[in-house]
Amino acid sequence: MGSIVYALAAGNAVVFKPSELTPAVVPGWSTRSPRSCRSIRCCSLSRLRATGAALCRSGVDKLAFTGSTETGKRVMAACAETLTPVVIECGGKDALIVDADADLDAAADAALWAGMSNAGQTCVGVERVYAVDAVVRRARQPADRAGPGAATGEDRAASYGPMTLPSQVDVVRRHVEDALARGGRAVVGGVSSRSGRRTWTR
Numbered sequence: 001m002g003s004i005v006y007a008l009a010a011g012n013a014v015v016f017k018p019s020e021l022t023p024a025v026v027p028g029w030s031t032r033s034p035r036s037c038r039s040i041r042c043c044s045l046s047r048l049r050a051t052g053a054a055l056c057r058s059g060v061d062k063l064a065f066t067g068s069t070e071t072g073k074r075v076m077a078a079c080a081e082t083l084t085p086v087v088i089e090c091g092g093k094d095a096l097i098v099d100a101d102a103d104l105d106a107a108a109d110a111a112l113w114a115g116m117s118n119a120g121q122t123c124v125g126v127e128r129v130y131a132v133d134a135v136v137r138r139a140r141q142p143a144d145r146a147g148p149g150a151a152t153g154e155d156r157a158a159s160y161g162p163m164t165l166p167s168q169v170d171v172v173r174r175h176v177e178d179a180l181a182r183g184g185r186a187v188v189g190g191v192s193s194r195s196g197r198r199t200w201t202r
Contacts, residue, residue: 003064003087015060017052019067021164057082065089066123091123098131107131108138116146119163120172136187143188 007014056063056078064087065075072088079086096114098107114126129135149158163169176191 003066003089007062007064012061015055017055019164020049053078056084060084062086067091089123091125093128094124094126095128095130096126098129098135100132100134104132104134104138108135108142111135112139112142112146116160119148119160121164140187 004014004016052075056075059082062085063075063079065072066089069090072090076086076088094114096107096111098104098111111126111129111131114124115129117125120127146159148163149161163172173191176186176189180186180191
């Protein structure tokens with residue numbers, strides 16, 4: 001969204017190609033986002049991977065990519081063939097550090113939101129939190145109540161949506177198992193599933 005808005009603000013035309021793994025979210029933007037997205041006119045653009053590769057070589061003046069590091073490398077290599085300027089926004093191992101003199105209630109709220117928002121599928125999502133015990137105590141109850149929604153998007157009681165890639169569930173599971181094996185303690189959750197959904201439970 002950031003890449004689209006600053007390009008439009010500078011008077012550019014924008015071609016948006018969403019990931020082939022994500023829902024077609026663009027049609028809602030022009031009607032539900034009254035200010036920043038008023039200029040977007042939606043079209044049905046293929047979400048196939050080949051479409052993104054073609055755009056890299058299409059002669060656009062600049063390309064902005066948000067996604068995985070591996071795909072980012074391929075995008076950068078394709079753009080290098082034509083010297084097309086490219087902005088690569090890839091995920092990292094983002095850490096949040098909270099010391100005792102911080103606003104601990106705000107820190108607990110921020111840690112939960114930053115780690116669970118969009119099921120953690122955000123380029124600036126927090127993957128590690130280093131915090132004093134008081135933050136953990138404050139975050140425990142809301143974390144215990146939080147739960148993901150179904151892939152159909154019909155679970156209105158959910159705190160956040162499902163993971164886009166089913167294989168990512170196993171990645172998260174391995175992270176939890178590794179932490180427990182190294183002496184970590186699951187204050188909330190564990191590695192079992194509940195109600196047929198891939199969720200962390202006690």
